[in-house]
Amino acid sequence: MVYITQSAGRLVRALYEIVLKRGWAQLAEKALNLSKMVSKRMWSVQTPLRQFHGIPNEFLMKLEKKDLVWERYYDLSSQELGELIHSPKMGRPLHKFIHQFPKLTLSAHVQPITRTVLRVELTVTPDFLWDDKIHKYVEPFWIIVEDNDGEKILHHEYFLLKKQYIDKDHTLNFTVPIFEPLPAQYFVRVVSDKWLGSQTVLPVSFRHLILPEKYPPPTELLDLQPLPVTALRNPNYEKLYQDFKHFNPVQTQVFTVLYNTNDNVLVAAPTGSGKTICAEFAILRNHQEGPDATMCVVYIAPLEAIAKKQFSIWERKFGKGLGLRVVELTGETALDLKLLERGQIIISTPEKWDALSRRWKQRKYVQQVSLFIVDELHLIGGQGGQVLEVIVSRMRYISSQVNNKIRIVALSTSLANAKDLGEWIGASSHGLFNFPPVVRPVPLEIHIQGVDVSSFEARMQAMTKPTYTAIVQHAKNKEPAIVFVPTRKHVRLTAVDLMSYSHMVNPQSPDFLLGKQEELEPFVSQIREETLKETLRHGIGYLHEGLSSLDQEIVTQLFEAGRIQACVMSSSLCWGTPLTAHLVVVMGTQYYDGRENSHSDYPVSDLLQMMGLASRPLLDNAGKCVIFCHAPRKEYYKKFLYEAFPVESHLQHFLHDNFNAEVVAGVIENKHDAVDYLTWTFMYRRLPQNPNYYNLQGVSHRHLSDHLSELVENTVSDLEASKCIATEDEMELSPLNLGMIASYHYISYTTIERFSSLLSSETKMKGLLEILTSASEYDMIPIRPGEEDTVRRLINHQRFSFENPKCTDPHVKANALLQAHFSRQNIDGNLAIDQRDVLLSATRLLQAMVDVISSNGWLNLALLAMEVSQMVTQGMWERDSMLLQLPHLTKDLARRCQENPGKNIETVVDLVEMEDKERQELLKMPDAQLVDIARFCNRFPNIDLTYEVVGSEEVTPGKEVTLQVVLERDMEGRTEVGPVDSLRYPKTKEEGWWLVVGDTKTNQLLAIKRVSLQQKAKVKLDFTVPSEAGEKSYTLYFMCDSYLGCDQEYSFSVDVKGSGAGDHMEE
Ligand SMILES: Nc1ncnc2c1ncn2[C@@H]1O[C@H](COP(=O)(O)OP(=O)(O)OP(=O)(O)O)[C@@H](O)[C@H]1O
């Protein structure tokens, strides 16, 4: 018997899997049922309650005789259930079991991507009570999409419901094919893998489905004579292109319109087809116009990594080569404005440009942009794409409003709907190029292999051997190979696995090592990570974000120099890496998405980017790419990796902050303007093309205008509710204080609303940190698998911990990381990357917070928030020794200074005032370190402040008075202030200050000004004196946002004189 049941179990499972793969829906259902019947040892017609232990058989039989459909049980109360089986006592347990039976509710949202591919967003909500004894840790389910007749399986995947996410909605995204004529509906069936009778079916109707318009054909690549570099007809320019003699076919075809006209141009061509040089044609054209024409080229790279890479390339090419001023924006407004004024080629990310160009009406340098280059414009369809969309729309709009044509040149990968994109940026018909994916200058051979293992980790494991084989086969002649894997954990595991395979096959001489072991050793010995040392000796390097920069540098160089054949990389590095290879292996196309607690697919654009690295123009005749993916996704990838894919807008989900910014900037003054604003967007062009994607039910003029008005109405009313804007007469829009703060500091309207409602005059440090980290900007911090415990440990050991912290909440994680930063705890790996993001946003958020607080007039809280800004910059608590800001100063040493006999050394000034000899004795440091300390002390702000109440003689009650403050910095021989000295802040930061006038007795903040002080500044602060006469005392604060211990504080008083006659009468 045991033998039979066990074998039957396995056999039926095998049958099920075979049938599932063949796509036979009905048979698959039967096979799965049969398999469950075997393991549960019951018939499928029996009551599902038999699967629980502890219900006596007589009751089960009674229930089976009742012939009640299962759904009806949910309507019955314990009492009714008891009555049903004539046993009142059993009512309650039965009721409990029924509600513990795995049940899911489903809802689906479908969006057509093309005329043959539908994207389904399926939301799965658990609707049962979890009991560890019954459900253990996970409940497995099958998600199956069936066609109209319930015959064919169009998509299937395995879904694990984990205990910790029982209260959550789960969102799954997948695509299914669709054929014309359109079927009436598909069915989504979710079936438990274990429980007989547990299944939910959701019909998805296509009655109102409108498929997108057909796409126009791509641009044909003409068989032109390759253009020689001399076609530039300028020896200085020709010198920039010495690596080759001819431009490639794509460059040749687009040359004339870019180099000889001022038209707007879109060049869509596959990755690696030399589009950067196409953009350079436009830059050179701009340069050629001579010194009288403005040259203000803005280049937008959608990712920081690309911006960095391009900056160093152009710095060399145009900076050194042509003497142009190439600058990269920093994200600090004051500094960026200066860079914009100075630069001729300005490199920026979309966010930085958005922040800077929002106030284009006041900023003439934004209006004067001569050439606006947008790289990787197809990312408009990806995460963060809305910012790209907004800035391009804005530049077009500015160009239409001011007397200056801003030339727009956009680059993108091959797209199905490039025409819409091109028309949107205003490209003329001969300025619109959309080459098909096959026109690569270096042809690419693509292999897609499906691996049919459901579990993510097991699948990754199953891919390693094929990856090894792929390298050995496709890079036979020891050509370089890059392997992309989802996370840094896989990076290390895969490198080690490759090493073991290679060792097994070839124990004597490592396969992948290209040079001599002895020659490699000097490099390897400098590597810090032990595993990496080991794999490098076998010719396998690896790269991930957590690796020290020296290790990364060495691996990169060894790979570029051809000393090691293979390099394993985490997928996120694909955008910034300078490496290219003969072969690229994409090992797995999914990653773990901490926000959704599930595995998501890489965006197609990421895959194209990875594939694009398999291109070495002057070295290879062809590149190769092998992609391993989960078998059910193979068709999807086949479609979009060989053919061009379409992009859609995401703007509709992100309108709030953009509307708010435009209202603040005065571009949108009423609802008409708002609709008009939308007509400049890419979304507007796509609405009639793919209406369903945008939740539009038709394409008539009426549908469109209703949709736009609805978008405007909804967005406006949300902004109104969060007190960011005000409406008048249902039409006119005007900015409110909170809206202005949000726009100015580039933070979300939801954050500003939260700050405004949560902060109170009583808020203390703990509350302030909690409110700060509750910002929406932190919603996106990932919680990776297994991180929950780390976060719990971290938060529990902080100065401010919580009861029952919810450690899967990104805001709790942000709080923990922020406090850990103040306590100078060592954080490494992924957490360190997250911590960096937390800190960078914190600075901006705190400035906005100070503005919110001072609008409420809370003095102490404003000062506290300023202090927190100092803490963020220096990575310490306000109660720590100030000396911790200095380089090389440990906590022990700070204590020793504090306990210094004779005089306690507590501040930077104390230290500066010591005799050199004494100081050396106290610090006991090598000279080099003392030099660092001296440098810090020299640069530490030393500012002289004087102030005066203007017209202090004649202050009458209720009058506004002006306090004039003069600030002067002792520059200690320097000419520039330079960035803040901080070892703990992850980026260069400019120093900023606040001047505050307050009344300490009433905790009132009366006036505040933000000052960015160079050498000297004169600042006026206005405030109103009380309406009673008498001597009134105030305090003036001068607060830094970056250093602790250099704030200044002055008490002064104003004599409010009685208003003449009245006073005399009373005497
Ligand atoms: N005419 C040419 N001859 C030889 N090599 C070239 C030529 N033009 C460009 N290249 C080289 O081709 C490589 C890819 O170029 P580039 O980065 O501009 O491609 P791309 O189209 O921008 O790709 P992506 O979409 O990945 O950004 C670069 O290394 C570049 O130096």
Ligand SMILES: [Mg+2]
């Ligand atoms: Mg490029």
